Amino acid sequence: AAGVIQSPRHLIKEKRETATLKCYPIPRHDTVYWYQQGPGQDPQFLISFYEKMQSDKGSIPDRFSAQQFSDYHSELNMSSLELGDSALYFCASSSTKELGASYEQYFGPGTRLTVT
Amino acid sequence: AQSVTQPDIHITVSEGASLELRCNYSYGATPYLFWYVQSPGQGLQLLLKYFSGDTLVQGIKGFEAEFKRSQSSFNLRKPSVHWSDAAEYFCAVGAESSASKIIFGSGTRLSIRP
Numbered sequence: 286a287a288g289v290i291q292s293p294r295h296l297i298k299e300k301r302e303t304a305t306l307k308c309y310p311i312p313r314h315d316t317v318y319w320y321q322q323g324p325g326q327d328p329q330f331l332i333s334f335y336e337k338m339q340s341d342k343g344s345i346p347d348r349f350s351a352q353q354f355s356d357y358h359s360e361l362n363m364s365s366l367e368l369g370d371s372a373l374y375f376c377a378s379s380s381t382k383e384l385g386a387s388y389e390q391y392f393g394p395g396t397r398l399t400v401t
Numbered sequence: 402a403q404s405v406t407q408p409d410i411h412i413t414v415s416e417g418a419s420l421e422l423r424c425n426y427s428y429g430a431t432p433y434l435f436w437y438v439q440s441p442g443q444g445l446q447l448l449l450k451y452f453s454g455d456t457l458v459q460g461i462k463g464f465e466a467e468f469k470r471s472q473s474s475f476n477l478r479k480p481s482v483h484w485s486d487a488a489e490y491f492c493a494v495g496a497e498s499s500a501s502k503i504i505f506g507s508g509t510r511l512s513i514r515p
Contacts, residue, residue, distance in 0.1 A: 318502065327491060328445070330502040341502050375444065390503060392437075392445040 287311055289393035291376050297399045298366050306361040306396045310378030316340065317359040318390060319351060320375040328375060334359055335381065366400045373397050403428050405494050405506035413512040416484055422477040422509050424492030433495030434475045435503065436466055440488045448490075451475065462486070487513045 290309040298304050310317050316335045320328040321344075330343035334353035345351075348366075353359045357378075363370060374397075377390035404427045414420050426432055436448040449460025456468040466477045475492060492506040 327505040327507050328503075330504070333502060343502055377445075389447070389450060391447070394444040397442075 289376055289378050289391055291374075291393040291396050293396060294394065295397050295399075297401065299401055300366055300368060302366050302400075304363045304366060304398060306363070306374055306376075306398070308359045308361070308376030308378075308393060310357050310359070310376075311380075311391055313382075314378035314380045314391075315357060316379045316381060317353055317357065318377040318379070319345075319359070319361050320377065320392075322373040322375060322395075323369075324372070326372075331361070363398075368400050371398060371400045403432075403494055403504050405492050405504055407490075407492055407506035407509050409509045410507070411510045411512065413514055414482055415514045417481050420477075420479045420482045420486070420511070422490050422492075422511070424475045424477065424506060425473050426475060426492070426494045427473065428494055432475075434466075434468060435493040435495075436460065436464070436475075436477050437491045437493060437505075438462075438488045439491065439508075445491070448477070482511075482513055484513045484515070487511055 292307045318333040319331040321331055322328040331345040332351050333341045337353045349363050351361045373395045375395045376393045379390045406425045408423055434451040437445040438448050439445050448464050449458050451458050451468045459465050464479050466475055468475050489508045489510050491508045493503045
């Protein structure tokens with residue numbers, strides 16, 4: 286079965302640079318979520334989109350922005366990168382078509398961002 | 402606010418022994434509860450979930466969890482662990498404020514003694 290695809294899998298950037306992470310949800314899933322997992326930490330919710338509109342917002346820095354496109358893929362844009370942004374960034378997707386299904390999120394393999 | 406507590410940071414069990422990982426949650430209504438497993442450097446895999454109904458839920462890889470409302474717990478169990486079960490385990494709850502985000506516990510790292 287198709288899974289959530291994230292690209293790139295690894296990314297190395299320098300401080301103050303920008304980065305763009307991409308997420309391709311499972312086909313027919315309409316909701317995308319972004320999470321950040323720092324070293325030794327639990328995943329923290331950043332932001333989510335439903336039908337191309339922002340549906341919820343968590344602890345996402347103002348330097349970050351995200352959007353969902355017409356084909357439901359999503360991009361997380363990160364500017365003025367800081368050392369503390371080094372983390373594993375997960376994308377997850379879900380479908381709202383079934384009752385309760387929106388709570389079942391399928392996670393991608395993550396993008397490991399290293400800021401030097 | 403919703404929260405999840407995993408009181409055990411690290412647990413070591415012998416291969417073939419039984420396992421129980423503890424999880425307590427704070428939630429105002431009927432919670433949506435999950436257990437995820439994460440191998441080193443890997444993504445999050447859903448082991449099992451509880452939405453409603455039978456309080457004992459079966460998951461993949463021989464895991465099960467029991468929802469106990471009176472104790473606000475959702476402990477994960479496995480009768481006999483295998484070396485391949487060594488990983489980080491996260492308990493999570495569906496957030497009360499929206500239908501979208503998941504709130505994770507701090508995780509329990511499971512090591513298997515040969």
